[in-house]
Amino acid sequence: GSKQIIPTRMIFVDIAGLVRGASxxxxxxNQFLANIRECDAIAHVVRCFIDDDVTxxxxxxxxxxxxxxxxxxxxLADIESIERRLNGLARxxxxxxKDAMDQDRLLxxxxxxxxxxxxxxTVKIADDDRRAWGLLQLLTAKPVLFVCNVEExxxxxxxxxxxxxxxxxxxxxxxxxxxSA
Numbered sequence: 001g002s003k004q005i006i007p008t009r010m011i012f013v014d015i016a017g018l019v020r021g022a023s024x025x026x027x028x029x030n031q032f033l034a035n036i037r038e039c040d041a042i043a044h045v046v047r048c049f050i051d052d053d054v055t056x057x058x059x060x061x062x063x064x065x066x067x068x069x070x071x072x073x074x075x076l077a078d079i080e081s082i083e084r085r086l087n088g089l090a091r092x093x094x095x096x097x098k099d100a101m102d103q104d105r106l107l108x109x110x111x112x113x114x115x116x117x118x119x120x121x122t123v124k125i126a127d128d129d130r131r132a133w134g135l136l137q138l139l140t141a142k143p144v145l146f147v148c149n150v151e152e153x154x155x156x157x158x159x160x161x162x163x164x165x166x167x168x169x170x171x172x173x174x175x176x177x178x179x180s181a
Contacts, residue, residue: 013039033077033139041143044070048161048178049151063165067146074139075114081138082111102132110138122173144169146176155180 015035036042046063047054086107092100106129110120119140125133133141146169148162158166158178169176 012043033074036074036139036142037137039142041145043145043147045147045149045181046165048148048159048165049154051151061161063148063161064168067165067168071119071140075117075119078120078138078140079111079114082107082114086111099132102129103136106133106136110136110141114140119172144172144174146174148176148178149181150178152180154178 013035044067046066047061048063050061086104089100089104089107093104106125109123109125113120113123120138121141121143123141146165148158148165150159150162154162155178162176162178166176
């Protein structure tokens with residue numbers, strides 16, 4: 001019964017160029033990370049097919065290692081960001097700024113998870129803190145979907161590599177899908 005119907009829009013941004021060391025500026029580095037900060041969710045497209053005609057930057061086909069490389073770079077960038085922000089909050093906290101104290105508490109919770117090798121999305125956040133948590137704009141707090149790119153013959157049911165990705169995704173509380181692209 002609305003006067004105006006506004007269709008749902010979803011914009012996909014293809015961000016290529018991530019390599020080991022991106023958090024330190026390698027490859028597209030900071031540009032890559034800035035593009036991810038602007039996104040609401042991340043779809044990791046991982047290679048789950050073997051084809052000698054299609055090369056891999058590291059000369060192997062290992063979707064779990066590829067996903068781990070991306071996740072590690074995002075975690076390193078988050079750690080660096082949190083450290084900078086915690087330093088900046090110290091003065092406000094001494095002044096008794098309640099918002100700064102809340103932000104400090106959330107940043108420390110995220111930092112603890114990241115130091116343990118877990119993405120920020122694994123931190124349990126109280127409903128009262130959801131809005132403040134979102135404003136932190138942590139890369140590893142974003143929801144993730146693993147997209148397993150398989151050979152055409154496996155498009156319907158996946159293959160052994162995509163099954164490994166599905167297991168990893170489930171362990172992280174993420175989802176996975178199989179496509180042939």
